[in-house]
Amino acid sequence: MIRTGLLGAATAALLAAASATAQADTAITMIQCGDSLAEGYDRFIAEWEENNPGYTVDVEIIGWSQCQEKITTLAAAGTPVGLAYVGSRTLKQFAENDLIVPVPMSEEEKASYYPNIVSTVTYDGTQWGVPVAFSTKALYWNKDLFAQAGLDPETPPKTWQELYDMAATIKEKTDAAGYGLSAKTFDNTMHQYLHWVYTNNGQVIDENGEIVLDSPQNLEALAWYGKMVDVAQEGPTAYEQDDLTALFNDRKVAMIQQGPWVRVRLNEELNWGVAPLPLGPQAKGPGTLLITDSLAVFKGTGYEDKAIDLAKWLTNPVHQFFYEKTHGLTPLRPVPGVEQMVEEDPTWKPFLDGIAFGGPEPLFTDYKAFQNAMIDMVQAVVTGTKEPEAALKETAGEIEAYR
Template sequence: MAPMAMAQDETTVTMIQCGDALAEGYDGFIKEWEENNPGYKVDVEIIGWSQCQEKITTLAAAGTPVGLAYVGSRTLKQFAENDLIVPVPMSEEEKASYYPNIVSTVTYDGTQWGVPVAFSTKALYWNKDLFEEAGLDPETPPKTWQELYDMAATITEKTAAAGYGLSAKTFDNTMHQYLHWVYTNNGKVTDENDEIVLDSPQNLEALTWYGKMVDVAQEGPTAYEQDDLTALFNDSKVAMIQQGPWVRVRLDEGLNWDVAPLPLGPQAEGPGTLLITDSLAVFKGTGYEEQAIDLAKWLTNPEHQFFYEKTHGLTPLRPVAGVEEMVAEDPTWGPFLDGISHGGPEPLFTDYKAFQNAMIDMVQAVVTGNKSPEDALKDTAEEIDAYK
């Protein structure tokens, strides 16, 4: 009878991990948390990326929520507006432990709604051999949009490769790619009052230049998303792409490449990039929300989080001990950190998918020449106001 009583007193904290396997280190971290929290056990369900977010949302909407789940931070506002998650407030000390602007990726209406668990920034990869073949200095990447265009034009003219890999496929990272241009020109989509400010001079310059890059890009940009472009870069068919740090270990051994901060627009105040995070969100209605918050913060504490980042090749969320050594050992990490200080968050919208689709349509309209940048930007700014 005693074992049965113990089982009845035990509470299971359910958790969904997106992907193919439990994140490296999590088995040990969870075991330690269970030892520190007697009476609670963690049950992790692994769900593939293609079904993960949909299942998490379906469970919450049906009133049978998972306790803790890995979600794209872009979804936090929608979950919060629908009263499906609980706040995960951070102390000032916790906020200060992150790199600048990271906490804004999980903040809505002044409240944090998740704990960042994965972070990506972008930098510019360039093929040194193609630069040299085109008569360019292989050690000098472009620092501005004008230099990017001019160098890409020279490569397109003097080699068999396209100068720049341009993404315009109906895919989420087409919007992300455009937002990198926004955040390297001191632009933003929403302001501190959550008002739409997409139709701005900075963003118009970004969209105009994005469309201009068609002239020096691979043929048919609407058929390509960023991973497709990585394959072209690996085959020396495009000379420059903007991608994340994980690509560094996926490039062919014989490829002669390097990486630099994203080129800057005329209004830039410093290096920039889109700051994308995924988060651990705590869902409402389980009865053990406090324990789930504690587990989320335990899994993502500075020591555990840095181990996770190193294992997965992700940009560090915090300037913890070990980051400087990591950059010293491999300087190609540096550009992915340089853009954080002037970077901007992925905007939070109640209907995020509608917002994303509107932004992709805008980019495609300009890339294909169906709309002027001015008209596309104005129309999209009016459209996305309904999705706040």
């Protein structure tokens, strides 16, 4: 009797322990793109797990080249990851295919971001992700090449016309090209064109969800993009923005459009400055393309609410600013510390100045097809195979099918 009772007690204890373990093993799966876990995330995740007993976070790190494909494949196969790092450009496609859930934001949460940031994750009036990484662009210029060409090395161009004129002078009077022009079959060729759109008060999709690519502002942007061939490096279709950064480092081009991370990748002996992107004739103020990546919550895991909570915890103002500082990204919010950051390093300021009049990366159901159509349009104008007006009209009609 005593032996049986002990066995019964032991069995009960084992069952209780197994039950507790089962509860503790409710793992929220998460995919982060890159080579390693983002700095600080181990601490943030541990804190979240402590505040949410019964849940753990299982993070898988996947290289950039395979990351988005694996996330999409898992979701389409009905075995979704709980939370994943995605390009915000893909959110509409995921939403239209019922693969992700909305991530509701309060008015207070929306107001905490810089202007227009929330629009990068908004489709049909609903937020479908939490912004986690943000980039803007500014104009880098080589002061020594300016001086060599007889230009004021401390005065960068403020308008498209000044950009062209200064670039022409540099190309004529030095061994360098005046401007680095991207036209490679690569996503940032479209991005580079959109910087011209958003520095001329243009849009691709308006507030009513209508495609407005074929507009006077965008035609001016495309025509000027093609005009810059005259003062750019030879063969723009062979170059994307990182290739141009290498040319800038080698003093082979005098000006490029690039993100804030380039500030710490330039040769120490290079004498450079950074300024807001030059403005087009229709501009209302400094502009830039606003590109975000997001944390998206996938449907069908059974713990979507917890995944949303985790996403917001990882990207709360304190955690997010730490992430931005360690990764050299443009801040998403005007949090305490941003002003000090700019005071300590004024080269940050141009990357913030363009936000107020910036625009989002347009959301399309077939984003790849949209992107390819835009790249084809830019290449046609850069190579002279189509006139800007014809190329713009043709592309505006084509992308209607990709909405």
